Amino acid sequence: MNVVARSIGNAFRNWIRTTAVVAVLAVAIGLALAMLVSNQAVESKVGELNASVGTVLTVNPAGGQGFDGGGEPLTSATAKTAAAVPEVTSVVATKQLRLSPASSSSTGQAAVPGGPGGFGGQGTSVSTSLQPAVAAGTLGNRNNSGGQTSQYGGTAQTRTFQLPITATGTGAEVDSSGKALNITSGTGLGDYTAKSTKALLGTTLAQKNNLTVGSTFTIDGTTYVVAGLFDAGTEFGNNAVYLTLPQAQAVAGTPDEVSSLVVTVNSMENVDATRTALQTALGSGKADVTQGTRGLETAVSSLKSVQNISLIAFIASLATAGLVILFIMILLVRERRREIGVLKAIGAPNRTIGLQFVLESLVLVVMGSVVGAMIAAFASNGIAAALVSSNTSSASTGRAGGPGGGFPGGGPGGGGFLGGAGALLSSVNASVSPGVLGLGLAAVFAVAVLGSLVPALLTARIRPIEVLRGE
Template identity: 50%
Template sequence: MSILARSVGNAFRNKVRSGAVVIILAVAIGLALSMLVANQAVADKITSLKASVGNNLTVNPAGSRGGQGGGEPLTTADLSTASSVAHVSSVNGTLSLRLSNASTTAPAPAAPEGQGGSRTGRALSGTTSLVSAVDPGTLGNRENGRTSTSAATASSGATASSGATASSGAAVAGSTAVRPAFSIPIEATGVSGSVNAAAEPINITNGTALNDFAATSAQALVGSTLAAKNSLTVGSAFTINDRTMTVSGIFDAGTAFDNNAIYLPLTAAQTLANQPSEISTMTVLVDSIDNVNATKSALASALGSTRVDVTAGPGRVESTIGSLGSVQSISLIGFIAAVGTAGLIVLLIMIMVVRERRREIGVLKAIGASNRSIGVQFVFEALVLVVMGSVVGAVLASVSSNSIVGALVSTNMGTTAAVAGSGRQGLLAARQAAGGFGGSAAPGGGRGAFAGASQLIGTISTSLGWQTLVLGVLGILLIAALGALIPALLTAKVRPIEVLRGE
């Protein structure tokens, strides 16, 4: 009988014990494979985040702060300059316009502070046939006060320039001018490429994205609240200044105010606003978050540090990636621990088997079997049990890996929140990040301080591919072989004469 056939037969001598060993090994191997799959899934998510999230840079004219002005405008030539900087994947320029309804009088210029009136200082860029979908309400009218009052009081006995004397008493000449009712301007943004590359992500619910970026383009994306207010659908027409525009799509940006907006092709917006080649801001996509700081400095140098302000997004992405890095380390440690446990189980089982078969080993040696052949037999016997455990463990890993990686991410987010805070507030943030108080424990369901990180992570999907399975099983078989080798070497110490004398 061959050594392999004898090893397979010996593995099932004691079926109850072999079954128990296979189950224990399956649990350890299943955990090891799950940790390996989690490690690879988290590594893929980190790579994805580095390449697509948190690697945006915003370029504004130096000193510019929204509608308060400052600096000189950027130009389309700056787009080409920025595109040539190392590690820049794409550049998207935008031009912001403010449109009023053509049937109403444009708001008057801002009055000095203390006399009422708007302090935002942003001028209108043109008119449109559309009516704003956002009512200014009390706050809007308060910030953009529409009434001014002036009065002149002549005191008793004052002499007029004509020499006539005013009658005794007070003469009051007053005038009150009521300006037209204020309406919220409609924000129009000209974009040079993908809308989502230049602003917060939007969802086009009807129609198609912009695809004609010529100066004569009549395409427009209209927000859902603005479209509903003006009864617009895909294909409807409206005007901006003297141009008739056609609705190519309707989008949802998440809020009623953001949906009171329009997206236009950049060159068309420049033509309509009579601002040729001008852009308000640039959004620069860097190829990886690791290169953001270097690219930020390179952009400032290329465009002129005195001409532009280059800013990066908040550091939330870095902390999120750091948290995922901790999960990756934990999963690697878990894989090593589970594989080591499987090896220890094999070691203890084979030591027990060798002790039970001392008489058999002595007889085999007495009839000429070598120490090598006997040791290999025990190693093969252990590997048979490990292979069976690996098959069952792979099934367990494929079923449980998603739950395990979700638990690891949620737990780590909660721990990070607790470390970031202290006392009651730290505990509250930890419980909220972990899905406490009614929140979801799955990635993306966190609430509180780390809800944004959970939203960035989203769902981490795991897959037990054949490459992962082969890599994991080979590592487990190697550890199992080493665990069986030590008991196999003990067979060399068995002396046939001592075993036979004891019979």
């Protein structure tokens, strides 16, 4: 019988012991894999937070977030000044529009608060053939009732308010918070720095208006073609349209004006200094530079703590698996002293006998790894969610103040801190990818080999004459 067949047979000599060893190994290996998967998921989420919102500053016209209309509008020259500030890696200009359904005048549409420009005078309201995908709700109707009464002394006329559709002109394929647009079907708009009658529609808005890629609609009498559909993650965020920046400026009739700038800094460590430098370069009377994610540093720090905890748990689980293998192999070597003595007496070399025990331990580890991988597949997401759940609440309470919190005028997908970083923080997806699974199993097998080498070396100390004399 060759050494491989003998090793496999020896692994199943005692079914009760084999089952117990495999069960313990499965728990240890499953926990190790789950912790490794959680560690990788949190690491990926930290990178995502840093890349999408952690290094983003928002520039608005000075006072433009209040009810008084603000100061002077931002222009392309402002964007060039911002781009010249050290540590700034990109500047994306956006133009906000409010699209009012063409039927709103016949239904008693209330005026948009703040006049044509809305709050702060940054937006421009124009008509569209689109119908909003979401209802105004209690707050929308309360804030836009206008307090109208009948001039004939009768009962006040009930006025139907329809939410305006948010339209954002952007100079790159990102939303107003600096996050890359999640285009679910179709394509982007191509050159975002040129006028175009192509548009991107939110999924709920497209569904409401029975539009698909290639369909058409109108804004201010101009026909637009749906180039693609995007998913902002929320129903209100998907009640939106994206145009190229020059096209939105043309619709608004303000060719050189922008509503806000999304400024990306090269690292989180430089955000505070860059914010100060940017505010100085633009002037406090010209622009307001805000960092909408003040609580993000705390969240990232907490997530890195979760990374450390999961890494320590991974190492501890591997060590447990190694100790289990070590103890069981020592036990087997002692049990089989007579068998080892006989094999050595008939000429079997130490390396062959040692290899037999190593292969036997690997058979047990393979069975434990199969069960452990299934445990990790079911438990990883729950473990990752439990590890980061406390961070979601602490990060949410640390979000910046100001109108809307987070990114002022965040537009679709923005929604303040909870709509940006908070949504990312609470959506850690710990999926068992082949790469992570392979890395974890490689570590497990490495520990298994190390754990079985000690008893394998013990076989070299067994002297056949002493064993046979004892018999």
